[in-house]
Amino acid sequence: MMNAPIPQTVISARGVDLTFDTNDGSVHALRSVDLDIGKGEFVSFIGPSGCGKTTFLRVVAALETPTAGTVSVNGMTPDEARRARAYGYVFQAAGLYPWRTIGGNIALPLEIMGFDRAERTRRVREVMQLVELSGFEKKYPWQLSGGMQQRASIARALAFDAEILLMDEPFGALDEIVRDRLNEELLRLWAATGKTTLFVTHSIPEAVYLSTKIVVMSPRPGRITDVIDSPLPRERPLEIRDSPEFIEIAHRVREGLRAGHAEH
């Protein structure tokens, strides 16, 4: 691999198992998941629906407790890390509060964390610039397009400078063109902030384009079938998607997905 020196590990999962008990039997959502994520990495999770991608992110964020195994985040438990406000979580839907302006929405976590007014204003302005939403501060969510709302929700996750960014299909509901733009933007953001990012997607090109590491998963029970360290450089123009390296990684991801399926 090209990026040989393995950076300091931020998230480390060992033998993580999670079984949901529901009325009609139990669902084995994760089985013996082992994964190390280094500081500043961009890790994509890809796999068919129901393979446990969301569940894994939720386990990392302490929104779900594994039935077996351990996850450590900077040497802490996920819940300790949550209390230390280590996570910026972006959900599939923007989830902006409709009664707050865009600026108010982005300021909300800052308010909760006790930043003073001047600091809130400064940070809101800064992250809105970062996601190219300057000037929309006083607008309400319904006055923005879906893509702009999603950018606002990313800005909200960035505002309090969490160390780890968790993104669950943030662009799933957007069309290809908007998605390309946001992907470029996200990559730029990531380069600028250097945040460790966990990103769930269904799109192979998106995963390959964005990631330093691609985690391929397969369902029933949800498990990791392949982990690919990307040899692509960190500087990535959109055209890189036509390069042979890109196509080769995409091919390997597709093979991994197919293999996961064939086992059934």
Next chain:
Amino acid sequence: MSRYGPLLLLVAALFALWYAAAVPMNIREALSAAERNGVVVEPATAIERRDANALGLVAANLAQIPAAWAQDRPRLPAPHQIVGELWQSVVMEEIEGQRGLLKSGSLSNRGLLLHVWITLSATALGFVIGTVAGVLLAVGIVHSRTMERSVMPWAIVSQTVPIVALAPMIVVVLYSVGLQGLLPKAIISAYLSFFPVVVGMVKGLRAPDAMQTDLMRTWDASGWQVLTRLRLPASMPYLFASLKIAVAAALVGAIVGELPVQGGGLGARMLAGSYYGQTAQIWAALLLAAALAAGLVAAIGGAQRLALRRMGGAA
């Protein structure tokens, strides 16, 4: 015009029906009065008329129909009589009455405005108490399993007891501990109005979806922050829907609370009217109470629009 057309038609039909109904209702009194004045009516004596069919009496004495709309103490006053009574007791009483606004500087207790004011104060106080209690109970219920199990069944039972039976007891009990006047009525109002607020607010406080509460969790928000920054704002549409029901219930409570005490108010006016056979007075008080209810609900609606506009207009 086309918007109000059907409404006007409906109102006109109601008035026609009312006038029509007033004739057989009042024909006996009209015939008795005419007989006293020496007019020949058919049949001629009250004893003969007692067992006769009212519609038959109308048919036999068509000339007395206008008199049926002009009785002093009609069983069913005609609309213009009620309007006359309203004019008299709302406007003329204050202008011409010895103790009216113009001559004494304060509202006459023979007019209706003072009684509207008395009822309105009890309603307002009861509504505020009921709303505050309802919101507090809902917050408790949403935050504590124990409270949900213990409070909710009692809240429901409390509303199955007929208020007409309960109101005099509340008044008597409170009187015995030295409370009288506004407060007992307000408490009856509150008793009726807290319930819709509890039900609506429990639903409203639980309205935020899992994603919104999960976000709060990732930010490590305290219970208080989740309540004030997420649950309460999310519950606003539910709150206002409940408040509209609650304010109407509060008015009913105040009126019922005025029945056992002769301290004035629209309820007392209705009761007095029925003691003295002043049906027009009952109806006038009734209409004012209805108008008051409509006004209160409209005021809540206005507050709702204001609040929701301040909250982004699309909430």
